[in-house]
Amino acid sequence: MAAERSKVADLEANHNFLRKQLEDAKTQELLKQRELSNVSDEIEALKKRHARELKDLEFDLKREVIAAKDELANMKSRHARELMDLEMDVKKREREIQQLQEDLRLCRGDLERERETVSTLKSTISHQSNARIALGTENHALQSQKTALQTELDMYLATISSLNLKLEASQKEIDALKHETMEAETARRKLHNMVQELKGNIRVFCRVRPVLPSDLPSPETPPDSSSANIAFPDRLDHKEIVVASSSESATGQERKEVYNFNFDRVFEPESSQAEVFEEISLLAQSCTDGYNVCVFAYGQTGSGKSFTMEGGPTATSSGMIPRAVEQVFQVAEELKRKGWEYKMEGQFLEIYNETINDLLGKGEFDKKKHEIKHDPKTNSTRVTDANVVPLHSPTQVRSLLAVAQSRRSVAATLMNERSSRSHSVFTLRISGHNVNTGERSEGSLNLVDLAGSERLNASGTAADKDRLKETQSINRSLSALGDVIAALGEKGEKGDKHIPYRNSKLTYLLQNSLSGNSKTLMILNLSPLAAHLNESLTSLRFATKVNNTTIGTAKKQVRTS
Ligand SMILES: Nc1ncnc2c1ncn2[C@@H]1O[C@H](COP(=O)(O)OP(=O)(O)O)[C@@H](O)[C@H]1O
Ligand SMILES: [Mg+2]
Known part of the structure; x- marks a missing residue:
């Protein structure tokens, strides 16, 4: 166990x-x-x-x-x-x-x-x-x-130098002769001026216009076939005009007559406006010295009066009115240096049928009544209601003239050829005062384009009453002008004499400018045409009557204040 x-x-x-x-x-x-x-x-x-x-x-x-x-x-x-x-x-x-x-x-x-x-x-x-x-x-x-020629040339040169010596001697001789001629010419001029002085203060010039293309029946006609036989034999002084006429006598024989006229200056058809003006420039400028100057253009219609006075639009064709105005302005400007001060006024009138019209006015023609007033104290003339325009420059005057011209041509549409049936009177009044010396001067320049001087056939115009009246007033005023100038001449010779200024508006208007204190120039315009020969002879006789007149010696109107 x-x-x-x-x-x-x-x-x-x-x-x-x-x-x-x-x-x-x-x-x-x-x-x-x-x-x-x-x-x-x-x-x-x-x-x-x-x-x-x-x-x-x-x-x-x-x-x-x-x-x-x-x-x-x-x-x-x-x-x-x-x-x-x-x-x-x-x-x-x-x-x-x-x-x-x-x-x-x-x-x-x-x-x-x-x-x-x-x-x-x-x-x-x-x-x-x-x-x-x-x-x-x-x-x-x-x-x-060349050597051969040189020898020849030397020979010629010798000849030339001897010829030169001879030429020099001749030249000297010529110079001496020229000098002599010049002296003779101066003496002649002096004498000429002396004669002018002695003759007094009416001068008559005669101007023959050229034949115009419009005078010829066709452009192919030679001008000579239409011209009258007019000659100008005085090549030196240009004072003579010779007119030859031929007519048939009752027995059928040709009768030739030669008429000789003498004037202060005769202008041939070729003469220019400048040449004519050269002769009247001294006269025109003497208004600045206190003279009254009258220039009349006389002649039949178409003879060149308006061409002479007014002229054409170019510088070379401009007439006596624009040239004289320009000259007066120029002289006034030059005299400024000597202390002169000038005032200028212009007036432009037309006398038609003894009625005055103002070419610078605005009113209707023949409506306003203008009267002529003279002041014996100042020797001045005034036209009532007429425009007096202060003048400043030649350009202004030119435009004034154009205005006047256009007024005339407007009136012409109402009545035929009015400008050739009326007188136109351009007046430039100039008053001067010298600030250094106190001197005063009053002068005037009257430039007159007269009505046509042709004698109209009285029976032909009798049917037309207006035409007859026109003709009568033209005839009356032109013969009144002749009478006044003639009477002035007699006055110069015999002393006191009645001068019939009142016989026409024209002479009455120009009374103060046509007295002993004035310088008067009549330019006789002539047509060169054979068809106008009789009319030309009548004009030449009228002008001769005027030319044989003296108006004493002109006096300046100078006062010292
Ligand atoms: N010296 C002249 N040179 C050239 N033409 C002229 C001359 N004189 C006049 N005439 C011409 O002849 C025509 C008639 O002249 P005008 O001055 O009208 O004559 P009036 O005023 O006498 O009737 C115009 O056509 C004008 O231009
Ligand atoms: Mg005319």
Whole structure:
């Protein structure tokens, strides 16, 4: 038993031991299991990490592949560009080569031509040198000829110098003669002026107008066939006019008559406005010295009165009125230096049928009644309601004249040819005052374009009452003008005499300018036409009557205040 008990105790101890071992094994297993799970966790973590790393690697790899692809594409395109550039470069080079080849070709052509030129020049030179040799021989011959001529020339020169001496002597003689002639001319002028002084202050000029194309029946007619036989024999003083007329007597015989007239100056058809003015400029400017000056244009219609007085539009054709005005302004300007101050006024009137019209006015013609008033104290004349315009410049006067002209032509549409049936009187009054000496002067310049002097056939116009009245008033005023001038002449000779100024409006208007203190010029205008010969003779006789008159010696109107 004890042995069984010890065997049981042993068994038990073994069992315990085994149990303990089992338990240990179990613990050990647990540990191992735990360890295993740890390891598997670790493996799991590792797996995950590897997977992640793998993914990253994959991603990086892809990126690198893309980058590499891009780079490849870039490189490809760059290469393509470079290739293109290279190709273009090659083409350019090829073109350059072509151009150079062309240039070379041209140069070769040029060279060829130059060579040709050189060869031609060479042949020319050889020709020239041949010619030079020929010329040299010729020159030699000429040289000897020249020597011969030189001798001849020397001979001639000697002759010339002796002739020159003779010429000089002749020239001296001529100069002496010229001097003598000049002195004679001065003496003649002096005498001429003396005669003028003695003659008094009426001058008569005669001017014959040229034959106009409109005077001829056709442009082919020679002017001479229409002209009257008029001659101007006085080539020196131009004072004579000779008119020849031929008429048939009752017995059918041709009767020739020659009429001789003398005036202060006769102007031929070729004479210019400037030449006529030259003769009257001193007279015109004497109004600045205080004289009253009257210039009348007398003659039949169409004889050139208006041409002489007013003239044409150009500087060379302008007439006596614009020229005289210009001259007066010029003289007044020059006299300023001597202390003279001038005031100028203008008036332009028309006398038609013994009625005065104001050519510078605005009213209707023949409506306003203008009266002539004389002031015996100042010897001045005034026309009521007539415009007196202060004058500043020749240009202003020219425009005034144009206004007057247009007024006249407007009136002419109402009544035919009014300007040739009326007198026009342009008056420039000039009063001066010398600031140094206190002298005063009053003068006037009257420029009158008279109505046509033709005698109208009274029976022919009797049917027309207006025409008859016109004719009568023209005849009356022109003969009144003649009478006044004639009476003034007689007064000069015999002393006091009644002067019939009142017989016409014209003479009454000009009373103060037609007295002993005035200078008067009548320009007789003549037509050159044979058809007007009788009328011209009548005019010449009238003018001769005026010319034989003297109005004493003109006196300046100068007062000292
Ligand atoms: N000296 C002259 N030179 C050129 N033409 C002139 C001359 N005198 C007059 N005439 C011309 O003759 C024509 C008649 O002249 P005009 O002056 O009208 O005459 P009036 O006034 O006497 O009737 C006009 O055509 C005018 O231009
Ligand atoms: Mg006229």
